[in-house]
Amino acid sequence: MGLEEKLPSGVLLTTVEGLAGYARKNSLWPATFGLACCAIEMMATGAGRYDIARFGMEVFRASPRQADLMIVAGRVSQKMAPVLRQIYDQMPEPKWVIAMGACASSGGMFNNYAIVQGVDHVVPVDIYLPGCPPRPEMLLDALMKLQEQIGDTKLGANRKRQIVELEQAALLATPVTAARVQI
Amino acid sequence: MGQGNVYLPILFLGLLAFGFAAFSVTITSVTGPKRYNRAKVDAYECGIQPAQVQLGGGRFPVKYYITAMLFIIFSIEIVFLYPWAVSFDMLGLFGLIEMIIFVLTVFVAYIFVWRRGGLEWD
Numbered sequence: 001m002g003l004e005e006k007l008p009s010g011v012l013l014t015t016v017e018g019l020a021g022y023a024r025k026n027s028l029w030p031a032t033f034g035l036a037c038c039a040i041e042m043m044a045t046g047a048g049r050y051d052i053a054r055f056g057m058e059v060f061r062a063s064p065r066q067a068d069l070m071i072v073a074g075r076v077s078q079k080m081a082p083v084l085r086q087i088y089d090q091m092p093e094p095k096w097v098i099a100m101g102a103c104a105s106s107g108g109m110f111n112n113y114a115i116v117q118g119v120d121h122v123v124p125v126d127i128y129l130p131g132c133p134p135r136p137e138m139l140l141d142a143l144m145k146l147q148e149q150i151g152d153t154k155l156g157a158n159r160k161r162q163i164v165e166l167e168q169a170a171l172l173a174t175p176v177t178a179a180r181v182q183i
Numbered sequence: 184m185g186q187g188n189v190y191l192p193i194l195f196l197g198l199l200a201f202g203f204a205a206f207s208v209t210i211t212s213v214t215g216p217k218r219y220n221r222a223k224v225d226a227y228e229c230g231i232q233p234a235q236v237q238l239g240g241g242r243f244p245v246k247y248y249i250t251a252m253l254f255i256i257f258s259i260e261i262v263f264l265y266p267w268a269v270s271f272d273m274l275g276l277f278g279l280i281e282m283i284i285f286v287l288t289v290f291v292a293y294i295f296v297w298r299r300g301g302l303e304w305d
Contacts, residue, residue: 063227083230089222093215155214 017155024068024094025150028143031067031091032060033084035074038101041133042073050136055143064090069146070123071139075103076116088123096150098127098142105130249301260289 004013014022034042046052046060061067064087076084088097099119102108105128107117116122126149129142154162226233267274267282274281296302 065227086222086225086230086232089220090225090227092223093218 017153017158018151020155021151021153024153025147027056028069028096028147028150029067030057030060030069030071031064031087032062033070033072033087035072035076035080036103038073038104038131038133041136041139042071042100045136045139050140052140052143055140055147057143064088065092067091068094069096069098071098071100072104072119072123072125073100075101075108075110076119076122077114078116081116081122084119085122096126096146097123098129098139098146099125100129100131100139100142101134102130102132108132246304253296253301256292257289260286 004011007013034040044050046058052058057069064070068091070088070091072084088095097119099105103110103115104119105125107115109132111117119125127142127146129138131138134142153159228234263285264282267278271278
């Protein structure tokens, strides 16, 4: 605080983590993984009305090698699961996954043997976005929450500590159903 | 009045661009986590397991030898046709008659291949 006041106006100070987080979150490039109906909503989000380009994400990379965000939009069948995993593995770090829609989050309305009941059986998911399909505004909200997460990500040894802390917090958190039933 | 070279700013811009690219590549190789997995070094084939690279390019049908031979023959013919095309006006009528005889000779070979079924693929 004291140092910034003494500098001439126009000079800002920040941390390396803050700068890295800022750069990463505002330049996310999604990989096209639109599988089913949620892909239509994803396309709508990329179109003019709910512009995703203002977040820097208008370029949906076809190659996973150039992408850092995978929006799994749609139901994943058992046949598609290895493809999904291969694409995820081929993305370079750092990478994030949004499970868009009910089918990607939990199997959705397809409670059967053909659909993977939740894409987190296959890849690690950062944000679950419910909806059938989620409106474009909901997808943008999920992206903004993910951007917050990315901006708060620390680097190096701090990151290792942060991972442990987040795990502890998640284990101690009240499950959503328990919170509703007021146990 | 001391006047520097007007192209100096462009040089500085070029150096800045090169410097930024070099910095980016070096910094990621230094600070980036190296997390290897087998799929990452595989060829990208839309998520399916890619076809493995085979010795010598793998097996191929032997019918291609006919294609190779025909290519050699007619490629040599083309090699003779190109200089004639370039110096067409200097060679005049004599060149035309000569080249027609040459093309007819190769044409005989072409008729032979055609009638013997060399152009049928299956």
